Amino acid sequence: MSGPATRLGATRDRILAAAEALFMEHGYAVTSLREITARARVNLAAVNYHFGSKEALVREVFERRLGPLNAARLAFLDRLEAAAKGRPLPVERIVEAIVVPAIRVSHDPLAGGAVFLRLLGRAMVEPTNYVREILPAHYRDVIVRFKDALGRALPHIPRQELAWRMHFMFGAMSYTMAGNDTLQLIGSCRLDGADDAEAIVRRLIPFLAAGLRAPVPASASRAPRRAVGTIGRKAA
């Protein structure tokens, strides 16, 4: 890190771009440095020279994009709240502030295009040790702010219920961003618009907004009929 800065950094950038693309296509765990350096037209040793290790490269691939993306989300929310002057925001607007910046990233070839979105969707379910550790640090602020905004927009929904619904929301988002094949499976016929990011937003936002403000079932917060089994993480 730091350093007197490379003259142009062409090699570094080519490695980052190649790594991002390959992680997206085949997954992080199975992508080798030899594939990355071959794609980047760069010597194998360049990765360890410029980044120190594969792990550091992975970290940098994420951090290069995640910072600006989440900053854009917060700025979006700031703008909405400033315009609303203390009044609670419509749920749709809040969801928009989460989803739209991601789509913007996918439009901007300079920001990595749709490649990074898929990578991000993958990362959120990535089991590998240090990949999972990268995201929370970047998402903490975003989550706190948006949980707060949603809490004001949906005051009748218990905070805990809201936390779950945000969890579901991130699930639907990540899954969609990861670009899974479910759609091809569901729509046996042609499913146009799958390549149009804005179309996805227009479909995703109403779905999520409706889910977020669903009526709270009477049994949700009290008197569980029966508590059996677990679905949580194992005790290591």
Place this chain on the structure above:
Amino acid sequence: MSGPATRLGATRDRILAAAEALFMEHGYAVTSLREITARARVNLAAVNYHFGSKEALVREVFERRLGPLNAARLAFLDRLEAAAKGRPLPVERIVEAIVVPAIRVSHDPLAGGAVFLRLLGRAMVEPTNYVREILPAHYRDVIVRFKDALGRALPHIPRQELAWRMHFMFGAMSYTMAGNDTLQLIGSCRLDGADDAEAIVRRLIPFLAAGLRAPVPASASRAPRRAVGTIGRKAA
């Protein structure tokens, strides 16, 4: 496959159980046969003897659970439709028929407990070649049947919109099943009930049902304001 059947099959089963658990904990790609056989207290060569290859083992880990799970879902839907005698079902019931059998699996230690659910959630975003190929074959029938049922329950929603919403639904489900840490991140305070599978169902179903029957925005199916960029899969 076939074969005169092993006398007891203890070794086979131990390998399957160990593989399932380890795939869940660390992900499929980074789990080695040596880890699996060590956990199963079995010789390394036993995997290739009993399954032929690591790929075949992975396939069998999934198929052992996925068949019964999806059969249970279809049976659940059959029961609902038989009782309804042709009348459309409430969306909540249909969603229940998808979610509840999964939770049942998670209750049944003999069926692999919650381990398999997390594994399944992971698999749905797994980029690795042959893992992605396993699921569609098992899910095709389920998706067709449930798409049909939802189409009758929500006749005013265009089929294509419905396909997208089912996609979002599978996303939220998979993500939740995969047991991600988002929840810990969202609920800065304690988030009880995370270990209670039934509690998850009670929260997930209203969310999904509300999302599925969200009002269709006027602009959703016509006159996209602008089509820029793509979010779909790259052209290989």
Place this chain on the structure above:
DNA sequence: CAATGATTCAAACGCTCGTTTGAATCGGTT
């Protein structure tokens, strides 16, 4: 009990991985 087929086992195979090395090359400065 001897024979047979199924199973287990320790050891090794060839391969790919991330990383290291030390020399070659490049650009800019004195």
Place this chain on the structure above:
DNA sequence: AACCGATTCAAACGAGCGTTTGAATCATTG
């Protein structure tokens, strides 16, 4: 022109991978 730090390069390192092998062991049958 001579120098020098930064960068590139070809080659190798040791470790771990999935798989194969061939002998040892086991359980059953004639």
